[in-house]
Amino acid sequence: MIKTTVNWAPLPLRIILGAGMMYHGYPKLFSPQGNQAFEGMLVQIGVPAPDIMSNLIGVVEFFGGMMIIAGAFVSAVSIFLIVDMLVAAFTVHLPHGFNFINITGMTGAGPSFGMPGYEVNLLYIAGLLSLILSGDGALSFDSRGVRRETAAPERDLTAA
Numbered sequence: 116m117i118k119t120t121v122n123w124a125p126l127p128l129r130i131i132l133g134a135g136m137m138y139h140g141y142p143k144l145f146s147p148q149g150n151q152a153f154e155g156m157l158v159q160i161g162v163p164a165p166d167i168m169s170n171l172i173g174v175v176e177f178f179g180g181m182m183i184i185a186g187a188f189v190s191a192v193s194i195f196l197i198v199d200m201l202v203a204a205f206t207v208h209l210p211h212g213f214n215f216i217n218i219t220g221m222t223g224a225g226p227s228f229g230m231p232g233y234e235v236n237l238l239y240i241a242g243l244l245s246l247i248l249s250g251d252g253a254l255s256f257d258s259r260g261v262r263r264e265t266a267a268p269e270r271d272l273t274a275a
Contacts, residue, residue: 125245125252132242133184136196140176143169160206175199183246186255193243200243204236 142149150169157165175195182192211217212232219229251257 121249121252123253125249126254128242128246129183129186129189129251129255132196132239132246133180133182135239136176136180136183138180140173140178140180143173144177156207162206172199186251186257189251189255189257190247193247197240197243200236200239204233204240208233208236 143153144150150173153172154165154169157168162168176199179192179196179199182188183196208231211230213234215231215234217229217231218226220227
């Protein structure tokens, strides 16, 4: 029973991490307003070739998220996404502190919020590291290939 639980444990993590990455990558690729706004932010923080980088980051996030959900090349994709999260944490979120919710003041309508801190970046990194360390688990593209290889009968090459 423990082996089954361990095999299924990465699945919810893959789904939520992948969906979150896809959510952040989608406007960078498929929304002219989202891509232009992101490109403008990259210009402000001094990223070289912001037009290319905005699309590249969108590809890594959106399609990387899809691959995480599918359980395809999880370790390799996770490394790219960890780099993405580290760059975002250090270049954008670090100056705003740890908290994801950054209340900057109160208005008549309620709290006003500033730029989030690096808390969520660390959560994504921890989840991705967990997938690298534990494997992709059940219902993954990668584990299907492993099962086929191990399920194949062994051949005696010396008998020929």
